[in-house]
Amino acid sequence: xxxxxxSGGGLVQPGGSLRLSCAASGFTFSSYAMSxxxxxxxKGLEWVSAISDSGGSTYYADSVKGRFTISRDxxxxxxxxxxxxxxxxxxxxxxxxxxxxxxxxxxxxxxxxQGILVTVSS
Amino acid sequence: xxxxxxSPATLSVSPGERATLSCRASxxxxxxxxxxxxxxGQAPRLLxxxxxxxxxxIPARFSGSGSGTEFTLTISSLQSEDFAVYYCQQxxxxxxxxxxxxxxx
Numbered sequence: 001x002x003x004x005x006x007s008g009g010g011l012v013q014p015g016g017s018l019r020l021s022c023a024a025s026g027f028t029f030s031s032y033a034m035s036x037x038x039x040x041x042x043k044g045l046e047w048v049s050a051i052s053d054s055g056g057s058t059y060y061a062d063s064v065k066g067r068f069t070i071s072r073d074x075x076x077x078x079x080x081x082x083x084x085x086x087x088x089x090x091x092x093x094x095x096x097x098x099x100x101x102x103x104x105x106x107x108x109x110x111x112x113x114q115g116i117l118v119t120v121s122s
Numbered sequence: 123x124x125x126x127x128x129s130p131a132t133l134s135v136s137p138g139e140r141a142t143l144s145c146r147a148s149x150x151x152x153x154x155x156x157x158x159x160x161x162x163g164q165a166p167r168l169l170x171x172x173x174x175x176x177x178x179x180i181p182a183r184f185s186g187s188g189s190g191t192e193f194t195l196t197i198s199s200l201q202s203e204d205f206a207v208y209y210c211q212q213x214x215x216x217x218x219x220x221x222x223x224x225x226x227x
Binding site: 035046108109112113115 | 156158160165167168171175209211213217218219220
């Protein structure tokens with residue numbers, strides 16, 4: 001059974017940093033691109049960042065470029081999101097998501113983590 | 123940037139009735155359209171990809187159609203478990219629509 005389990009959220013002050021993790025199991029992690037998608041309270045979905053299966057290529061939404069860094073450890077089946085210079089508008093539930101089997105696109109997702117709440121507030 | 127616009131924002135439907143949700147792209151997306159269902163407190167679930175192909179395990183009452191810039195998700199006979207928020211997404215670059223909430227009439 002495919003599982004993606006996120007961790008690492010919490011309350012952080014504006015300007016602070018946080019690192020999210022996502023542990024994957026039930027599939028060959030190193031064969032799939034992975035992404036982070038976020039959802040602000042009461043709002044819609046926003047793709048944040050993607051990383052290729054090898055980790056050699058990374059992509060970011062303009063809203064987080066230069067502040068967030070996506071990475072992965074294929075030996076530990078784990079995805080990361082390092083978030084620096086956090087702002088109030090980064091407050092959201094963050095989902096890790098697996099690239100779907102059906103397409104080579106990095107942006108189609110068939111399995112999602114349970115969501116990690118990040119709150120940026122003083 | 124491709125902008126995805128969904129309508130209506132809220133759709134009130136009685137159980138057993140048909141629901142039709144619309145999604146418009148600001149430019150052609152080559153049928154790289156997906157639909158997701160999200161219930162409160164849960165992660166989104168992939169329903170449709172390629173504009174019209176159901177993902178594994180998705181009931182036949184869900185169908186997608188459209189091409190170019192206009193797309194539709196139809197739920198043929200709403201069940202109680204179908205009341206949720208639905209998002210379209212163009213997966214050439216990952217942009218989501220703002221969502222349509224399907225509520226009980």
